[in-house]
Amino acid sequence: xxxxxxxxxxxxxxxxxxxxxxxxxxxxxxxxxxxxxxxxxxxxxxxxxxxxxxxxxxxxxxxxxxxxxxxxxxxxxxxxxxxxxxxxxxxxxxxxxxxxxxxxxxxxxxxxxxxxxxxxxxxxxxxxxxxxxxxxxxxxxxxxxxxxxxxxxxxxxxxxxxxxxxxxxxxxxxxxxxxxxxxxxxxxxxxxxxxxxxxxxxxxxxxxxxxxxxxxxxxxxxxxxxxxxxxxx
Numbered sequence: 184x185x186x187x188x189x190x191x192x193x194x195x196x197x198x199x200x201x202x203x204x205x206x207x208x209x210x211x212x213x214x215x216x217x218x219x220x221x222x223x224x225x226x227x228x229x230x231x232x233x234x235x236x237x238x239x240x241x242x243x244x245x246x247x248x249x250x251x252x253x254x255x256x257x258x259x260x261x262x263x264x265x266x267x268x269x270x271x272x273x274x275x276x277x278x279x280x281x282x283x284x285x286x287x288x289x290x291x292x293x294x295x296x297x298x299x300x301x302x303x304x305x306x307x308x309x310x311x312x313x314x315x316x317x318x319x320x321x322x323x324x325x326x327x328x329x330x331x332x333x334x335x336x337x338x339x340x341x342x343x344x345x346x347x348x349x350x351x352x353x354x355x356x357x358x359x360x361x362x363x364x365x366x367x368x369x370x371x372x373x374x375x376x377x378x379x380x381x382x383x384x385x386x387x388x389x390x391x392x393x394x395x396x397x398x399x400x401x402x403x404x405x406x407x408x409x410x411x412x413x414x415x416x
Contacts, residue, residue, distance in 0.1 A: 186210075187298070188232050191217040192224040192247070193239035193263065198284065202237050202263065205291045211299065221250035233258045235298055240264040240273075248272050259298045267360075267373065271409040274368060281368070283360070290364070318365050320346060322353040329353075331370060335384050335395050337362055339377040347398065374410050375403035382414070 189212050193199045199217045206212040212235070216227045220242055227233065236258050240247035248269060251257055262273045265284040273281050280294035317330045329348055338345040339359035346353045346362070355362070363371075363379055373379045374393060378400050386394045391402045393410075402410060 186213040187234040188213055188215045189235045189237060190215055190224060190227055190231075190233045190258075191237045192219075192221065192242070192250075193217075193237070194219045194242045195239070198239065198263065202291075205288050208288065209292070209295060212295065221245040221247065224250065225253075228254070228258075235295075236260045237263050240266055240269050248276070251276050251278075261294050261298070268405060268409070270368060270373070271413050275412070283364075320353055320355045322346075322355045327351060327353060331367070331381070332383065334366075334371075334381050335398060336378060336380040336400055372410055372413055374406050375401050376406075378403075 189206060191199050191202050191214065193202070196219075199219075203214060203217060206214055215231050215233060216224075218224050218227065222244055224236075224238075238247045238251065238260055240262060241264065245253075247262060247264070251260060260273075260276070260278045261280045261282060262269070262278050263282045263284065263286070267283060270281045279297045282290060282294055316332070317328055320327050320329055329346070329351075333348045333350060335347045335349065337347070337359070340354070342356065342358060343354050344357055344359050344362040346355060359377070359379075363373070366379070370382055371379050372382050380393060380395060380400055384395045386396060388394070388402075391404070391407065393400050393402055
């Protein structure tokens, strides 16, 4: 496989250096430039071939979401941001992944694998982890296998996460953000700063509440528009 030309766009110098360092561990990634705003990035895209864009969102002049919308033929994009609330917009723009700062090298590699997977030739040697339709959770001194389809919703509770399924209500010792990273964003949506739900399990929506079987989950005002948009409403 040929190298992928990468462009880093972030107004924070430290953030750009971290991504550079992570890229250095992956020989298939070649950084063509690292810039601090969208207008500089546009110049690079007009003059050089770029295959993969590491793009921040909250930047001066033009934010990352708006910038991507201006590109007629954008490269593959991995968003790198400290803001969770733009995730739905990012995936609506066909982003490969959405990395929340601070992210680990392991999480960075998973994101890059999503870009590389379709490019791997038949019989290639790229090792991309298969996305399973279940996860394992440790709670009550046991390890539970939870199918994605069985998971109804989750609620943040300090350093724990309350996980409600069709079979169990569990309280694993893990933060809400850590639990959220285990789930595919195509099926699980954040509807409130403390709640995420399984889209397929919605019974109905009424006002600022979403009902899942006998459970009632609040819809946060800052999440409502994006949530409804993800449902095609």
